[in-house]
Amino acid sequence: MQIRLWWDDTAPVAPFSYNPSSWSNRIPICLLAGVATLISIHLALYQWRLIDEPWDPVFGGQSAKVLDSEPSEVMRSWIRLPDAALGALAYLGDLIFGLAGSTKRWFGRPWLVILFGIDVIPLGAVSVVLVILQGTVVGSWCFLCLVTALISLILIVMAVDEVWSCLKYLLGVWRRGGRAQCWQAFLGKPTEAGRAVVREMTGAR
Amino acid sequence: MWARVVEVLLACWLGVSPFVIPEASRTHPRYAVDYTAALLVAGFSLFACVPRRGVWRMGTFAVGLGIAVAGWCGLGNEAGAQNLLSVGLLLAMFAVIPTQASELPRSWKSGEEHRDSP
Numbered sequence: 001m002q003i004r005l006w007w008d009d010t011a012p013v014a015p016f017s018y019n020p021s022s023w024s025n026r027i028p029i030c031l032l033a034g035v036a037t038l039i040s041i042h043l044a045l046y047q048w049r050l051i052d053e054p055w056d057p058v059f060g061g062q063s064a065k066v067l068d069s070e071p072s073e074v075m076r077s078w079i080r081l082p083d084a085a086l087g088a089l090a091y092l093g094d095l096i097f098g099l100a101g102s103t104k105r106w107f108g109r110p111w112l113v114i115l116f117g118i119d120v121i122p123l124g125a126v127s128v129v130l131v132i133l134q135g136t137v138v139g140s141w142c143f144l145c146l147v148t149a150l151i152s153l154i155l156i157v158m159a160v161d162e163v164w165s166c167l168k169y170l171l172g173v174w175r176r177g178g179r180a181q182c183w184q185a186f187l188g189k190p191t192e193a194g195r196a197v198v199r200e201m202t203g204a205r
Numbered sequence: 206m207w208a209r210v211v212e213v214l215l216a217c218w219l220g221v222s223p224f225v226i227p228e229a230s231r232t233h234p235r236y237a238v239d240y241t242a243a244l245l246v247a248g249f250s251l252f253a254c255v256p257r258r259g260v261w262r263m264g265t266f267a268v269g270l271g272i273a274v275a276g277w278c279g280l281g282n283e284a285g286a287q288n289l290l291s292v293g294l295l296l297a298m299f300a301v302i303p304t305q306a307s308e309l310p311r312s313w314k315s316g317e318e319h320r321d322s323p
């Protein structure tokens with residue numbers, strides 16, 4: 001009888017019934033992030049005046065008002081880039097950090113999962129703030145901006161399971177082995193406590 | 206490994222960007238920054254491909270942050286500065302990715318247990 005190896009790709013990771021670092025879980029995130037990147041690049045092209053107007057089948061010319069609005073100009077003066085270009089970089093970051101790492105990265109490279117979470121979750125929050133600003137301050141709506149904000153929220157929902165598993169692993173290592181082993185685990189180094197927590201979370205022997 | 210390939214491609218872009226986004230003067234300091242950064246990034250990325258020399262990618266990270274700061278400070282015309290800023294941030298993101306990121310870290314593999322019950 002073959003005993004399942006404890007780093008088996010297919011092993012479900014507690015508290016989920018699947019491996020949140022599996023490709024089937026991460027590829028849809030990367031595809032969505034890719035779509036959001038392309039949309040943001042389109043909006044940035046307008047802000048760079050490389051195209052005449054942004055595509056908007058719903059609100060028409062309101063998109064241009066949003067992209068040329070005062071909050072957008074203020075952000076541009078701070079970051080020295082159009083806000084849509086910064087958004088494109090951030091979504092590209094989601095894609096890059098989503099693609100990087102193996103299907104065991106929730107314990108093999110926790111720092112990468114945390115970095116991925118930091119890129120995805122605050123980005124979603126910023127998108128929501130920008131959508132609120134559209135309605136309240138600018139008084140106009142931008143269809144593609146709303147689409148990217150929706151994608152950001154979906155990305156948060158899709159990415160949170162992997163980040164949760166990773167945090168649960170790190171917390172488990174902290175409880176069993178203390179701060180020093182937790183730091184080692186965060187850096188992706190194996191520890192006795194880490195191995196025990198992985199076995200416990202995957203239910204493997 | 207794919208992250209290193211993208212870094213080398215970005216280095217190539219930095220090398221040609223003075224021709225794509227020219228300055229008014231051929232002796233503008235932005236050109237020196239573009240060429241130097243291109244050479245450094247290509248060098249660091251290639252060295253980082255050597256087994257057990259992955260830490261060289263941190264050189265790319267530093268160069269990326271450096272040119273991003275130069276762009277943010279407005280080195281060159283607007284397009285040139287924005288190019289430095291965005292390429293610098295991209296380089297910093299790619300440089301974080303380990304060369305063998307698609308595999309489990311070596312230290313975990315060394316403790317691998319291949320067990321078959323009798």
